[in-house]
Each structure stands twice: as C-alpha cells, then as structure tokens.
Amino acid sequence: MSVNKMSENITKPVDQTAALTKQKEKVEVEDMVDNINKKTETNKYRNLYVIIEQVDGTIIPVGLEMLSEARRLMNDFNKKYSLNEKVIAVILGNGIKHLCEELIYYGADAVIYADDTKLNYHINKIYTKVIAQIATDLKCIEKISPEYSKEFKRPRYMFFAADSTGRHLSSTVLAELESGLASDINKLVVEDIDFRHEHKTKGQMLTFEKTLMMYRPDFSGFLWTTILCLDNKNPEIKRDYHPQACSIIPGVFEPLEKDVSRTGIIEEYIPEFDTKDLDIKVLSRNVLKDMIDFNSYKTIISFGRGIKESPEENIKLIEKLAKLLNAEIGISLPISKKPFKLSDKMNSLYITPERVIGTSGQKVEPTIYIALGISGASQHLAGMKNSGFIIAVNPDENAPIRNECDVFIKGRIEDVLPIMIEELEREKINQTKEGASAVVGTV
C-alpha cells in the first residue's frame, strides 16, 4: 500500500503525518498511522456507561451487578492507563430521581437520569432515542468529566442487561450509534492487543489499545467466545466503532455492598421526544405470578439430554420422583432446544425457558439438587453449584458433573429412577402405617 493511497483515505492529521514521513520505511509509516489512530480514539471516546433498567421505581437487580463489574473494570483501567474515566449509570423513567443516589452507593461515579411521564414505561423506540441522545450529549460530560469534555464524542464502553428488554434496547441503541455489540457476556477484560485482520487492518499487524474483551459462553456451555468490537483501521473501509458494547447475563456478577458514604455526580438530562413516537402506548401491565418458583422448594430435580433413550417415559419417572420428594423440576439449556419428540403436554409443561437452570436461566440453591442425565456444562454448574447436597445420575463417569456433586450414581435414568421411586413409595407406606408425617416438604 502506498503512502499516498493511505493518506487519501484517512483523517487529516494522519494525512499530514503521512506526508511528513514519505521518506521513511513503510513499516514506520504504519506504526505512525496506528499511533495517530490511537490518539484520536483516546480523545473522542471516554467512560463506561451502564444502562440501568427499573420497573415501577425498583431497580432490576442486574443493574447493580453490572455496576459492580463496571467499577472493578474501570478501577483497573484507570490504574493501568493512568486515566480518570468514570462509571456513568444511565437511568430513565417517571419519578425515578430518588434511585440515582442508590446507583452511586452501588459503585457509579456519576448518574445521568431522564425523568419524564413519557418514560413511564420502557418503550423501545422512545428509550433508544433518549439513550442515544444521552450517549452523545456533551453538557452532562462537561460536568462529569470536564477534563475530557472538549473532544468527547461517545462512550468508550457500554453495558446493557441481557434480559427481555435490555437485549432489545442494546440492539437498537447500537444500531442507532452504528457500533458493535456482543450479547450474553459473563467475563470482561480490557487489554491492548496486537491484531492482524484481512478487513480491519488490511492484513497489517496493528495495536488496538484499551480493547474490551467480551467473553460469551456459547449455547453448549463448553465454549467461550471472545468478541471484540474493533475500529476498521484499514484505510479503504476506515471507520470508528465506538462504543464497544455488550449485554451482560443477569446473575453472573455479585453486586457491591451498598456504601452510603460514596458520593458522585447526579445530572438530569432533559430529553427530546418525537411526537409521532408518543402514539406507541402501553395500555396495561399485569404482573404474572411466577409459575416456576424454585425458591420455595427444598429439592430440585433437573434433567438433561440423558433422557434421550425414552424421553417421554423418563420424564414420567422424573415427575413421579418429584412428587414423592416434593421437588420442582428444572431442565438443562440443551433440553430447552427441544431435541426430542415429546407429547404436547410434556413440551408445554417442562420444555420451557423458565425451567432452565444455569447462567442462561435461573440460579438455584436448594437443599437437595438432583441432576439426571446432565453432563455438567459450566453454564449449568454455575446455576446449581451452591446447592446443599448434590446427587448426579449419569452413565458417563467422565461427565464434568461428577466433580461438582456429592453422590455420583453411575447409571441411566431409566435404571436408577424406578428403584428410587419404589424405595420412596415403600417408605411412604411404612410411614403411613406408623402414622408419622413425611419428612420432606416445602419451605
């Protein structure tokens, strides 16, 4: 690639720099370009914005979990790069001003809030526009990060919740900001990386400073994919991609202890609304009583792909066992993908997302956890490993679940469960004879 060609396509300061270095070696030119890229990048993009959701004035817990991780990440970041970038919580709603202090207590340096009756409900189109306005607003940044406010363009990083509304909000906000988004992240690291890419760097090895490494467990639960949002440094398709954004799986990070001695800046943002968006109306809202409430059971029995040889019959056995032990039934993530042919009744009763246990579903800590035919992907283990006493039934003694249980029964569901059921039924009969009450029960 010629120096001239390169300078045609890139920004003015780079153009000048490139002109000055015409005589130098090609490699040096590229180094220089990279340095300039880094400099502009550093000036324009600052801070980590955490988008907090609330319903009827209550903060959704994942918001505080994200603040905790944001705090840790930016503490390390500021130390490593000798900078003073902030964790900025963003919250929208109606009558939510009082929540701002809470967000400071839980780790935010600053809060930008928009409080308006038009923001009473989370309406994607309206929320997206307001958040995009806030993300590019200079006035709030002048107060929060005066040292960086002159050249500020956009957030450096952005966190959203990977829940039903946050997932969509993150998508539309990043479509509006035209930058990259990784979903369902459970680990984050900031690093400077040297990277060569056919398109991003036109095959050159270039350094990408302060890159957010976003780790995402895949659907199998065995693989971790690191996703990066990188500027196109290739002059032919040159383009900045900031913020680097992700949605974070609820329940992964522990919120910080509430610290009422923490102080921070609270800024109100007055949003602009498009009148035609106000035709989108929430007519009613009803809270559903949770159908699957794992917390009220002392025992949880969950099943995985090990039901495969006779799925319908095995689930019937599991139902029986659950009844005898007064247990609720959970499933592993692969089962939620309906890998087996089952009757409509079984499908609608058990093969539902709300029964999934693991980081993609619910985290449970029952007194007894029985894992049937579950191999033990880390995403599942993370959702049940704090249970009191764990029993696993699996024919494969190399299954990872064996390392995370107290009793490992090497066998198939169809062989083990009938004996368990028979024994329990016998006990029950004996107890009835003795007039004793059952020892197992709900909380």
Place this chain on the structure above:
Amino acid sequence: MSLNIAVIIKLEPDFSDGNVSYNPDGTLNRAETKTILGHHSAIAAQAAFYAKVKYGARICIGTMGPPMAELALNQSLLLSDAEELHLYSDRSFAGADTLSTAEVLKTGISKMKDGKPMDIVFSGFRASDGETGQTGPQTAWKLGYTFLGNVISYELDIEKRVITALRLISYGNYNLIEQVQAPLPVFIAIDPSYKSPFVTVSQRLSASRYHKEAVTRSSNYKSYLKVFNAKELGVDPKLVGLPGSPTIVYKVEKIPKIKSNRSAQTIENIDPDGISNILEKIHETIT
C-alpha cells in the same frame, strides 16, 4: 387495504436427536449436524400466517444465507403460504455480525413486493445457534419501524392501521404481561410461547384452505423464489459481511472447569440397598 407482511428467517443447526452431532468435548459438530428452518423462525412464519387467515395478508419471506438456505424458505412457505421468497446470498456476506446482517435484511425487505412498504415484519425470538436476539431489533431500527419484542399475541385494526399486542417481559422471577398499542408499520420479534388462536370455524376453514395452497406452492417453490446477490440487492459493500461488521470473534476457547469443591462418592451398583442409602442421606439433609 391489503396487508403486506414480511418474515425474516434463518437456516440453523437441527438440534433434534439423530440430526445433531456433538464433538467428544461437548461442543457442536457443525460439519455433521444437519440444518433446518430455525425453531423460532418457524414460529415467526406461523405468526405471519395468522394475519393471512384473519386479515388477508400477503406474505414475503426473506433470509440471508448460503444457497441451501432456500430449503428453509420452502419450509417456512409451508407454514405461512407465502407468495414470495427472498434469498440474499453472496460470498461477501459471510462472517457478518448482527449489524451487517441487519443491513442486508433491511435492504432485502425494502425490495419485497416490488418495493412496496411492509406493514409488519416478523422475526423469531433468536437463532438457536447465534442466540444473540439482536438481528431482529437492529433490522427494525434500520427500517425505522417500531420494534415490539417478546410478542405472545396480536390483533390488528386494519382501518386505523394500529396493532395491539401482548408482550411477555421477564426479569428472572419477575414477569409481566404488557398490552401495547402502536401504529403500523411495526417489527415484531415473536415470543417462543406464541400460538395462533384460530377460534372460529371460518378461520379454521380458511387456514386449512391456505395450507393446501401452501403445499401446492411448496412443490414448485422455486417459481416463488428470488435470489439476490450483493450487487442485485444494491448494498454498500462497506456495510455488509466482514467489512461492515464492528465485531469479530477474536478467539474461541474451552471454558475452564469450575474448581471443584466437592468430591463425589461414586455408586456403580444400582441396587435397592445402595439407593436406599442415598435416600437416607436425602432425608437427613432435609431435616
């Protein structure tokens, strides 16, 4: 007025037993796994079919994918009795992230029914392999349509051009049903729990008539199929495929095993005595 409906679908790995193949380490063996119309895409096609039966809609289904993705288009034709199928297929689309996929889909949707604007676009909840759930809302945003996610049912007022939809919003243990009203056009990501409620006899008869028509169309689906490459679609090469993707997959690694805090007692002989001991332990722990 007649209603124009678009559905965007995806060809995905078939996770059903016998078709899915896993590597010994538990990861998906893509080479050995069959592909199929995605489960959530199928629900989106069914949701579009509801509008056809109830309101008399014309349906066009689009997908970005390899040439073989036309099989998924045909499968969704069978579910929806679509009039038009679009395949956006070009080597330059490979490696696209959700933003650059949305760019292709947006451009494709704008070419449906010879460029007539769509009133409703349906997508599935998420793909079973990518699982981001981002492509739908990002396509909606690029189209400038109101996005309604997690829709479990909907009704239309054709005269007023207004949709009323129920959405299932879930925050872990806290779930809400929200009824929302919005002017058309809208983009709907359909919830996995969606079911078409064909309640009246005439609706059922009409559904059955359309299904028969779908079977006939399906046997000759290629005559309803339009294939577009990047040039025919008229997309900006900088905005699609890898060049148009802000994100990249940097590395894939095995998730390290969680450090174990337990050491399991292993029981190999499955006999009543052994099992009885375990049940004893269960009782002890619980009391």
